Amino acid sequence: MELYTVLDYERLAKEKLDKDAWEYFNYGRGRKWCFQDSIEAFSRYRIRSRVLQDVSNRCLATTVLGQSIPYPICISPTACQFFAHPDGEEATAKAAEAVGALMVLSCGARSSMEDIAMAAPGGLRWMNIYPFTDRQLTEYTIRKAEKLGFKALVVTVDSPVPGIHGAMEELLGKDHVVNHSSYRYVNVCCYLNCNCRTSSICGQV
Ligand SMILES: Cc1cc2nc3c(=O)[nH]c(=O)nc-3n(C[C@H](O)[C@H](O)[C@H](O)COP(=O)(O)O)c2cc1C
Numbered sequence: 001m002e003l004y005t006v007l008d009y010e011r012l013a014k015e016k017l018d019k020d021a022w023e024y025f026n027y028g029r030g031r032k033w034c035f036q037d038s039i040e041a042f043s044r045y046r047i048r049s050r051v052l053q054d055v056s057n058r059c060l061a062t063t064v065l066g067q068s069i070p071y072p073i074c075i076s077p078t079a080c081q082f083f084a085h086p087d088g089e090e091a092t093a094k095a096a097e098a099v100g101a102l103m104v105l106s107c108g109a110r111s112s113m114e115d116i117a118m119a120a121p122g123g124l125r126w127m128n129i130y131p132f133t134d135r136q137l138t139e140y141t142i143r144k145a146e147k148l149g150f151k152a153l154v155v156t157v158d159s160p161v162p163g164i165h166g167a168m169e170e171l172l173g174k175d176h177v178v179n180h181s182s183y184r185y186v187n188v189c190c191y192l193n194c195n196c197r198t199s200s201i202c203g204q205v
Contacts, residue, residue, distance in 0.1 A: 090119040090120075
């Protein structure tokens, strides 16, 4: 199958992933308004064609926050990539490094920040963080990211409480989520030394 468009990737993902994983990655909270809006917004983008130009040397290189990238491809933070493949975020980091894309490591990743730095030492990486109710955890994560060569922080501020969504609970186990909901996000449970290794912060304190 040739892959050209986002739709091609979507079809392939649906074919390859098991049902739970597909539902998780294809999710939208609540009534999915934001999810739909996002698709519609992207569909309004047009590529401006410039004809009768010299196209023998094409260059898509650009910069993000002062870092050079060969083309504007960045991987947004996406939690629990091991649902899609056992190699999870480490595989994504290696792929990103190989093609020169920027990867943002979700703080809901199973792989630790160390795993990612080791898997793709030359890759451009940023760390995703939530302003946790536990300020020490926030500071700890920031310092560690800095030490491990993450060049920027992607701060997510629109999740004061978890959205209405069942798939995550089903996949990780309801008790697991409920027990740690005071930390707002399942991944942070690991900070509490539960040692489940479902997080990029897990067991590293
Ligand atoms: C399965 C899934 C997991 C995500 N995990 C995170 C996350 O851990 N942290 C975060 O800040 N955003 C997370 N997001 C949000 C994405 O990074 C992105 O901002 C959002 O999907 C909007 O971009 P889009 O319209 O291209 O999907 C997740 C999104 C999806 C679909």
